[in-house]
Amino acid sequence: MFTHRNRKGLKLAAVVASAAVMLSLAACTSSEGDGDSDEPIELRMAWWGDDVRHEITNSALDKFEDLNPGITVVRDFSGFDGYLDKITTQYTGGNSPDVFQFYNEVLVEFASRGQLADLSKGVSQDGWDADLLQVSTVDGELAAMPFGLSTQGFIFDTTAIEALGLTAPSGDYSWDDLAEFAAEVRTASGGSLAGVTDLSHGYQVFEVWAKQRGEDFMDADGLAFSEKTLADFWQYWADLRASGGATTPDITSEYQGTPYDAVVAGVAASTFLFTNQYDGVQGRTPNVISLERFPGEGEDAGQYMRTAMNLVISKQSKHQEAAAKLVDFLLNNEEANGILGLNRGFPANANVIEAASAGANENVQRAIEIFESVRENGAPAPVPAPAGSGTVNTLFAEVAQQVQFGQLSPADAAKQFMAQAASELG
Amino acid sequence: MIGFFVITLGPMLYSLYLSFTDFSMLAAPEWVGFDNYIKLFTNDPKYLDAVRVTLVYVLVSVPLQLAFALAVAMVLNRGLRGLSLYRSVYYLPSLIGASVAVAVLWRQMFGSNGLINQILDWFGIEGMSWIGNPETALGTLVILNVWTFGSPMVIFLAALRQVPQYLYEAAAVDGISRWGSFRHITLPMLSPIVLFNLILQMIGAFQAFTPAFVVSGGTGGPVNSTLFYTLYLYQRGFTGFQMGYASAMAWILFVVIALVTAVNFWFSKYWVHYDD
Amino acid sequence: MTIDTKFDQSTVAMTVGTKRSAGRSTFKHALLIAVGLVMLYPLIWMLGASFKDSEHIFSEVSPIPNPFILDNYVRGWNGAGVGFGTFMINSTIVALFSVLGNLVACTLAAYAFARMQFRGRKIFFACMMGMLMLPHHVLLIPQYVLFANLGWVNTFLPLVVPKFLAVDAFFVFLMVQFLRGIPTELDQAAKIDGAGPWKTFFYVILPLLKPALATSAIFTFIWTWNDFLTPMIYLQDPRNYTVPLGLNSFLDASGDSAWGAMFAMAVISLGPLFGFFLVGQKYLVQGIATTGLKG
Numbered sequence: 001m002f003t004h005r006n007r008k009g010l011k012l013a014a015v016v017a018s019a020a021v022m023l024s025l026a027a028c029t030s031s032e033g034d035g036d037s038d039e040p041i042e043l044r045m046a047w048w049g050d051d052v053r054h055e056i057t058n059s060a061l062d063k064f065e066d067l068n069p070g071i072t073v074v075r076d077f078s079g080f081d082g083y084l085d086k087i088t089t090q091y092t093g094g095n096s097p098d099v100f101q102f103y104n105e106v107l108v109e110f111a112s113r114g115q116l117a118d119l120s121k122g123v124s125q126d127g128w129d130a131d132l133l134q135v136s137t138v139d140g141e142l143a144a145m146p147f148g149l150s151t152q153g154f155i156f157d158t159t160a161i162e163a164l165g166l167t168a169p170s171g172d173y174s175w176d177d178l179a180e181f182a183a184e185v186r187t188a189s190g191g192s193l194a195g196v197t198d199l200s201h202g203y204q205v206f207e208v209w210a211k212q213r214g215e216d217f218m219d220a221d222g223l224a225f226s227e228k229t230l231a232d233f234w235q236y237w238a239d240l241r242a243s244g245g246a247t248t249p250d251i252t253s254e255y256q257g258t259p260y261d262a263v264v265a266g267v268a269a270s271t272f273l274f275t276n277q278y279d280g281v282q283g284r285t286p287n288v289i290s291l292e293r294f295p296g297e298g299e300d301a302g303q304y305m306r307t308a309m310n311l312v313i314s315k316q317s318k319h320q321e322a323a324a325k326l327v328d329f330l331l332n333n334e335e336a337n338g339i340l341g342l343n344r345g346f347p348a349n350a351n352v353i354e355a356a357s358a359g360a361n362e363n364v365q366r367a368i369e370i371f372e373s374v375r376e377n378g379a380p381a382p383v384p385a386p387a388g389s390g391t392v393n394t395l396f397a398e399v400a401q402q403v404q405f406g407q408l409s410p411a412d413a414a415k416q417f418m419a420q421a422a423s424e425l426g
Numbered sequence: 427m428i429g430f431f432v433i434t435l436g437p438m439l440y441s442l443y444l445s446f447t448d449f450s451m452l453a454a455p456e457w458v459g460f461d462n463y464i465k466l467f468t469n470d471p472k473y474l475d476a477v478r479v480t481l482v483y484v485l486v487s488v489p490l491q492l493a494f495a496l497a498v499a500m501v502l503n504r505g506l507r508g509l510s511l512y513r514s515v516y517y518l519p520s521l522i523g524a525s526v527a528v529a530v531l532w533r534q535m536f537g538s539n540g541l542i543n544q545i546l547d548w549f550g551i552e553g554m555s556w557i558g559n560p561e562t563a564l565g566t567l568v569i570l571n572v573w574t575f576g577s578p579m580v581i582f583l584a585a586l587r588q589v590p591q592y593l594y595e596a597a598a599v600d601g602i603s604r605w606g607s608f609r610h611i612t613l614p615m616l617s618p619i620v621l622f623n624l625i626l627q628m629i630g631a632f633q634a635f636t637p638a639f640v641v642s643g644g645t646g647g648p649v650n651s652t653l654f655y656t657l658y659l660y661q662r663g664f665t666g667f668q669m670g671y672a673s674a675m676a677w678i679l680f681v682v683i684a685l686v687t688a689v690n691f692w693f694s695k696y697w698v699h700y701d702d
Numbered sequence: 703m704t705i706d707t708k709f710d711q712s713t714v715a716m717t718v719g720t721k722r723s724a725g726r727s728t729f730k731h732a733l734l735i736a737v738g739l740v741m742l743y744p745l746i747w748m749l750g751a752s753f754k755d756s757e758h759i760f761s762e763v764s765p766i767p768n769p770f771i772l773d774n775y776v777r778g779w780n781g782a783g784v785g786f787g788t789f790m791i792n793s794t795i796v797a798l799f800s801v802l803g804n805l806v807a808c809t810l811a812a813y814a815f816a817r818m819q820f821r822g823r824k825i826f827f828a829c830m831m832g833m834l835m836l837p838h839h840v841l842l843i844p845q846y847v848l849f850a851n852l853g854w855v856n857t858f859l860p861l862v863v864p865k866f867l868a869v870d871a872f873f874v875f876l877m878v879q880f881l882r883g884i885p886t887e888l889d890q891a892a893k894i895d896g897a898g899p900w901k902t903f904f905y906v907i908l909p910l911l912k913p914a915l916a917t918s919a920i921f922t923f924i925w926t927w928n929d930f931l932t933p934m935i936y937l938q939d940p941r942n943y944t945v946p947l948g949l950n951s952f953l954d955a956s957g958d959s960a961w962g963a964m965f966a967m968a969v970i971s972l973g974p975l976f977g978f979f980l981v982g983q984k985y986l987v988q989g990i991a992t993t994g995l996k997g
Contacts, residue, residue: 044938050954051781051963058783074939075783079950081526082934085664085842089935092451092843093850097938109667113452251538253648254558264760265539280958285761343958391666394645401649405560433864434833437844441836444844451843506730513983514976515738518745521924521975526950527968530961531744539763541743573741577921581876584913584986588883615883622879626872629834656837663839676840683835700882 047101111143122324127351144310148345159287182245200237201400211302234410308345445673462674499582520576585619778963789948803865812877916985
């Protein structure tokens with residue numbers, strides 16, 4: 001199934017040896033197609049997801065093509081594995097997708113190096129919360145817009161918990177309540193079930209903990225919490241491990257990337273997730289899983305509307321205007337959001353929430369409840385962390401793991417983390 | 427040869443250049459001289475972890491895998507009914523050994539709910555998560571490597587077929603034991619291929635990436651116990667946006683592998699038998 | 703033949719090892735089956751999971767599906783809007799062209815290395831081995847830039863053309879080792895008969911290389927079929943995707959992965975691989991022993 005471009009390529013193969021040819025080719029590829037008025041435009045959009053997301057996104061894009069004759073969209077979809085490698089490599093080849101879905105952790109790396117187009121120019125902000133847009137503004141440019149929002153949540157395996165004659169925490173519950181509950185689960189199950197997965201390595205969990213104490217994980221200047229807060233956090237989990245409430249370190253490590261799998265597998269009774277994952281997780285076990293807000297004193301303390309994923313336009317795109325049209329359509333068009341639904345999280349544009357939430361099942365309804373409550377009472381979303389913060393996230397998990405396996409005390413670990421993180425951020 | 431120069435040598439030299447730069451992939455590389463190399467050896471404890479893990483992996487998994495592959499190849503060479511069926515079945519794991527499914531499948535073997543723990547449970551032994559324990563995680567990856575022994579096995583099988591049958595016949599007449607004919611006929615005749623498998627599997631083990639990446643979810647954990655060299659290189663290059671640093675790591679590995687391979691070739695004079 | 707010469711002197715041919723007792727053979731079979739079962743457990747588990755509904759894949763330990771459903775196969779086959787059949791066809795095309803490329807290019811290159819004398823042979827050989835020693839990840843970007851400048855991105859060319867240029871050093875080295883195992887007396891005999899290097903190659907060497915060729919073909923097919931990162935980076939249109947990209951496109955990072963459909967398609971995609979192996983292994987066993995060569 002060679003496409004028509006291949007034939008051109010095969011001929012070129014004959015002369016591949018000469019570097020001069022390569023250079024001249026580089027010159028002519030970069031001069032082709034500048035998207036004038038009548039010429040048909042071909043955009044490429046990349047995203048990751050599962051087959052359900054691919055299907056609904058494809059139908060939304062079909063709709064877009066219907067409404068905009070002359071523009072076609074190549075659908076470059078994939079799974080999550082390798083997605084970043086692909087985008088980065090294509091950037092270096094001057095061949096990035098025009099529009100793509102992108103995640104928070106690496107956004108700044110691209111935006112601070114001027115690789116993302118300013119969305120404030122061609123995308124309407126009607127119905128958008130100004131604070132929310134501030135979160136993805138880098139160097140004064142709107143580098144990205146949320147393509148779905150979510151918030152932090154906690155899930156409890158109600159079926160398993162009730163079988164033990166216990167009740168899962170709900171509504172307002174504190175970290176101490178969680179600790180007590182977790183230890184009870186371990187005792188009541190005769191040691192076979194942990195009350196909660198050990199979350200001491202999750203910077204996203206610590207972020208809420210820090211916010212509840214009036215601090216933050218990171219801000220634009222780097223670390224934004226005190227060493228004591230971190231030491232307390234790690235001590236909390238050390239106590240839980242000692243009481244048997246938390247999973248043992250080997251099991252924690254096995255489920256490190258996806259702690260909710262430990263609940264699905266029946267290894268732990270509760271864990272943290274993001275609310276947009278809840279429906280999918282419930283679908284993976286016959287047990288009833290309940291969704292609650294985060295533990296902590298005070299209503300929704302420390303939780304915030306978190307961007308689950310972003311939509312961005314590459315500066316390399318030769319069709320900025322058409323690309324902006326596509327982004328505008330996907331984020332602001334009611335019909336588009338009716339098709340897309342809540343698959344990527346809640347729409348950030350208040351005007352399309354209704355269209356998107358039509359047909360939500362009861363799990364999703366529950367997620368909406370939590371989310372709306374956080375919208376009312378929650379903390380502000382953090383501003384973009386400086387470049388290099390990805391390494392700090394990794395470091396957080398690594399140091400925490402050394403505490404889990406007893407190689408470091410919580411206090412020493414906190415001290416070590418502060419020093420190493422500071423050196424990574426330079 | 428032309429292909430070699432354009433498609434491989436060019437990019438190789440370019441990456442050598444990159445190893446002397448600070449290159450984020452999103453901006454032009456900046457020349458920094460030997461900074462990357464200096465930092466690797468003086469200011470990067472994780473790098474030394476990666477070196478240690480990789481050396482252990484190479485030294486343990488390569489001999490194990492080769493011995494296993496040769497043993498199975500000998501058994502599956504001839505003399506039993508249904509051999510082609512066995513060969514195919516034994517090759518099956520290698521068909522899937524590199525796929526994303528392995529992460530999940532390995533958890534079914536060595537996870538806390540895995541097959542191993544179920545078997546231990548029959549004997550009343552309480553298991554643990556073998557892939558989640560820093561003491562055993564690397565061991566499960568060694569087993570994963572041995573599990574996908576299909577490639578060297580096939581190569582051994584092909585080579586066994588090149589050993590002239592009359593040599594064994596002659597040996598039998600002389601009353602040489604099976605072990606004796608293995609030592610004096612099979613091994614010498616197979617030695618060029620043993621060398622091939624040894625060198626290639628060593629190179630492969632030095633560069634092992636996929637098993638650790640999929641089983642640890644890209645972290646190299648627990649506690650860096652499966653942080654293979656190329657996994658760390660990947661973390662630095664693609665997740666940390668430090669491709670210059672990663673290139674420096676790659677070139678150090680290149681030199682090490684080249685030295686090890688050269689030593690292998692040099693020693694091969696003493697045990698590899700060629701006809702030419 | 704320069705192996706322990708005492709063997710060479712014997713001339714009486716006798717079959718070896720046929721008089722082993724039946725008990726021994728049964729034991730061997732039992733052992734082979736037991737080991738095979740343990741080795742296959744992960745695959746059996748995957749096969750079972752492909753018939754489970756998503757509620758039961760990860761929440762239970764047993765690999766036996768209950769209830770038994772076929773939905774995963776239906777969902778997977780239609781999957782992702784393009785259809786898995788397209789991915790299978792794409793993979794087959796890429797894999798077959800790669801096999802052809804590797805067989806032609808690597809055999810010729812190996813013949814040159816093993817049998818011909820030319821200047822810089824050792825240096826070229828060292829360079830070729832060097833290609834194997836640099837981690838693939840740091841070459842991705844320079845190679846991508848190269849192919850992007852050639853306008854080959856989003857075609858199969860970056861996946862196939864290199865194979866025709868003998869850049870797969872693994873197979874060149876493999877062939878060299880096999881060639882060195884073939885007695886040079888044969889070449890000399892052909893030379894005396896007046897055959898040039900090409901004729902010698904085609905009529906003497908190639909037939910003897912069958913097991914090595916089969917090995918190379920099997921490996922090339924399987925490795926190209928399973929290759930993930932290279933197609934991931936070069937192919938940008940789902941209509942050109944290969945099987946691993948198709949499998950990966952069922953897997954999101956978060957809770958929403960279609961594992962059942964992924965396992966189902968993984969099972970299906972093992973079919974062509976296994977088929978190719980079955981065909982290939984027939985040639986694998988046609989070595990010197992069956993072509994009747996005697997020193």
